[in-house]
Every structure is written in C-alpha cells, then in structure tokens.
Amino acid sequence: MVTKLQKLYMTLLAGAVSSEVTFSAAQTKTSQYYFYNQLGMIDEVVREDGSSLFYDYFSRNDSNPCNRDKLQYVYDKDTLIREFVSYNSFGYPTEVVEYNAYYYGYRVVTNLGYGTSGNNFGKLTSESTSVYDSSDVLVAGPFTVTYSYDSMGRRQTVQYPDDTYYA
Incomplete structure (x- = not known):
C-alpha cells in the first residue's frame, strides 16, 4: 500500500522537498531539505546548519x-x-x-x-x-x-x- 507521502516522493523522483517547522514559543522557523532516490526513499537530509545525513539501503x-x-x-x-x-x-x-x-x-x-x-x-x-x-x-x-x-x-x-x- 502506497501512502500519500510515498506518492509525493515518487512524483518528485530525486528532487528536493523543504520541510519547515515553526516553534510557537520563539516563533523560530527551521528548514530541512530531503532528497529522494528513484524509488522514493530518502537519500539525504540537509539540516539547517548545512550538515547532511546520508541513507543507504539493502x-x-x-x-x-x-x-x-x-x-x-x-x-x-x-x-x-x-x-x-x-x-x-x-x-x-x-x-x-x-x-x-x-x-x-x-x-x-x-x-x-x-x-x-x-x-x-x-x-x-x-x-x-x-x-x-x-x-x-x-x-x-x-x-x-x-x-x-x-x-x-x-x-x-x-x-x-x-x-x-x-x-
């Protein structure tokens, strides 16, 4: 079963998606960018500080x-x-x-x-x-x-x- 989120990932096919989160106490906005492979699985997350996490699959x-x-x-x-x-x-x-x-x-x-x-x-x-x-x-x-x-x-x-x- 494919979820809406997975459909979005597959549609983007290795594109980037920005995720912004607002914290009400300080009203601070943070952004992370997600990169996906052709199967819709996360390849990389670029954090707000510019550092990245990479993901590999079996x-x-x-x-x-x-x-x-x-x-x-x-x-x-x-x-x-x-x-x-x-x-x-x-x-x-x-x-x-x-x-x-x-x-x-x-x-x-x-x-x-x-x-x-x-x-x-x-x-x-x-x-x-x-x-x-x-x-x-x-x-x-x-x-x-x-x-x-x-x-x-x-x-x-x-x-x-x-x-x-x-x-």
Whole structure:
C-alpha cells in the first residue's frame, strides 16, 4: 500500500522537498531539505546548519529477502552513525548498531524481538542492548526491556533490567 507521502516522493523522483517547522514559543522557523532516490526513499537530509545525513539501503537482491530495499546505513560525511543489520518478515528491524558512542571507543547493539502470536502478534516485545568496546569485547549488558499487550493490542506492561515493572 502506497501512502500519500510515498506518492509525493515518487512524483518528485530525486528532487528536493523543504520541510519547515515553526516553534510557537520563539516563533523560530527551521528548514530541512530531503532528497529522494528513484524509488522514493530518502537519500539525504540537509539540516539547517548545512550538515547532511546520508541513507543507504539493502540491495533488492540481498540474500535475506526480509532485508531487501530496507534501510541499512545512516551516516554523515565522516562517520557511520547507525546500521540496521537485519529485518524480520514484518519489515521491522531485528538488530540495530549505534555508532555514535564509537567516538568514545564503544558501539551499542540492540536486538529487537516481536510477538508471533496472540495479543503480542507483530508488536515489539523485547529490546536487548549490549555495549562493546573497540576490540569487540562486551563491556556492558545485555540489558533487556520486555513489553506485553492487552487484548486490544495496547501496551500493558513494561519490565526494565532492574526488574522495575510498570503496568
């Protein structure tokens, strides 16, 4: 199913779109520019300060069919910021690596789990985060947060690594 926004992206075919946001407190206007590839996926975001974020996608021929045409990398001109390692059959990411902490010699890996039946079907049910140093040695974690849902599909409980439990 193609959304209105996707139709706009496809119509522009690698053109630029300006997005302006006004904040009522200071009445400040900020602009970002979005550039899209021929498939209507974001290639680049140019921020107000002139810096850019770039986006790369898995190949349409990727060996894992769940990854095909999905976001793989987000980076700026110098640094890889985020890597989406894999996706599930619902199209949701199952492993994400954050490289922002890499400036300090660390990378953060988050594995995401989704429900496969009942009230949890297709919903985020767990996030497990681990921190590795530059030698790929585990230095913290895994820290796991779990979620459960009621019969209407609304989040019912959240349990944090320290066994703090919210209902």
